[in-house]
Amino acid sequence: MKHKRQLVFVCSGSDCKKSGGKEIRKDLKEALKTAPLKGNFKLIQTKCLDMCKSAPLVIFEDHFFKKASSEEVIQKVKKALKIQGPN
Numbered sequence: 001m002k003h004k005r006q007l008v009f010v011c012s013g014s015d016c017k018k019s020g021g022k023e024i025r026k027d028l029k030e031a032l033k034t035a036p037l038k039g040n041f042k043l044i045q046t047k048c049l050d051m052c053k054s055a056p057l058v059i060f061e062d063h064f065f066k067k068a069s070s071e072e073v074i075q076k077v078k079k080a081l082k083i084q085g086p087n
């Protein structure tokens with residue numbers, strides 16, 4: 001049986017870190033560790049994605065969250081899980 005995990009990319013470049021990326025990564029890490037998200041997603045830290053004016057930047061499902069907030073990203077991740085169902 002193949003276990004498929006969706007990827008959530010969080011920029012950890014200096015501008016994104018300064019603009020709240022560090023907190024977003026921490027919040028996401030915590031949210032992805034708990035049910036029902038646990039095991040269905042993988043958090044990936046990236047280097048600067050060259051979109052610093054939109055910092056903090058998160059990418060999930062081909063969607064760029066510019067000036068992202070933890071709440072909107074977590075909400076989108078939860079919605080994606082509901083649509084696809086847990087693996």
Ligand code: FES
Nearest residue numbers: 011013016048051
């Ligand atoms: S630091 Fe995140 S896009 Fe440049």
